[in-house]
Amino acid sequence: MNTNHWNTKIQIVEQFDGSTKMLSENSMGIYIQSETNDALLVHFKPLNQKFNHKVFNTNAGVLLNFERDLIDEDDIEYALDVFALFNKFPEFYIKQKEQVLQIQQLINWLKGEFYSETTSYIMLKTLLKVLLLHLIRFQNADFLKQDLNQKRIFQFLELMETTFLYETTTEYYATQLGISSKRLNQVLKEKLNCTAKQIIQQRQITEAKRSLIKSDSTTKEIAFRLGFDSISSFSRFFKKNVGVSPSVFKTEH
Incomplete structure (x- = not known):
């Protein structure tokens, strides 16, 4: 399956700035930014919203942009968990070494599949789901600390x-x-x-x-x-x- 066919539902951008065009206004975005202290700063763009302007201060990260359809194709409980992930707060830090390594590995797998000559939509969607489930778990642990x-x-x-x-x-x-x-x-x-x-x-x-x-x-x-x-x-x-x-x-x- 040609990668470009799936660019209508998911895209990965490694040089991300204010001019980067989202798939659509109905798409969701995650920008995972590498920090100098071996931490990750994760920014979220929910439906019908935009990234915080400070996201564009650095390009030391990767953008995952995908259509809502990829979430709605699964069960409603998963969809609600994903919407909660995007709406709880616009960003959060991942600082534990094991968690950082897990997210980095998942991103590498996603990029490898996305750029493959034999890209599988099912594989892309599955890897994205695993990444989102990890982020949901990590974010929930931080939720009690929020204002x-x-x-x-x-x-x-x-x-x-x-x-x-x-x-x-x-x-x-x-x-x-x-x-x-x-x-x-x-x-x-x-x-x-x-x-x-x-x-x-x-x-x-x-x-x-x-x-x-x-x-x-x-x-x-x-x-x-x-x-x-x-x-x-x-x-x-x-x-x-x-x-x-x-x-x-x-x-x-």
């Missing part, structure tokens, strides 16, 4: 991922987190530069695009599944955020 507001962001994003189809108000999520809507928006603006409503709408747009491209659902079915009371209100919402109507978007893709 309260960062934990609130994680809790909001995790809850939203499982309920956004039927809960779209800031008040609902604030109540579940035990804080006011104003405080929730303050925390999200400080850390992610978005309000709760904006993040929920980004998630709705991502799901709408995915459904239009990947499923046989009609625009009407997608609109009602996303909680809109009419096709016209969904179409206005979609066109405002994407620039074209749902039908045009589906045709173009």
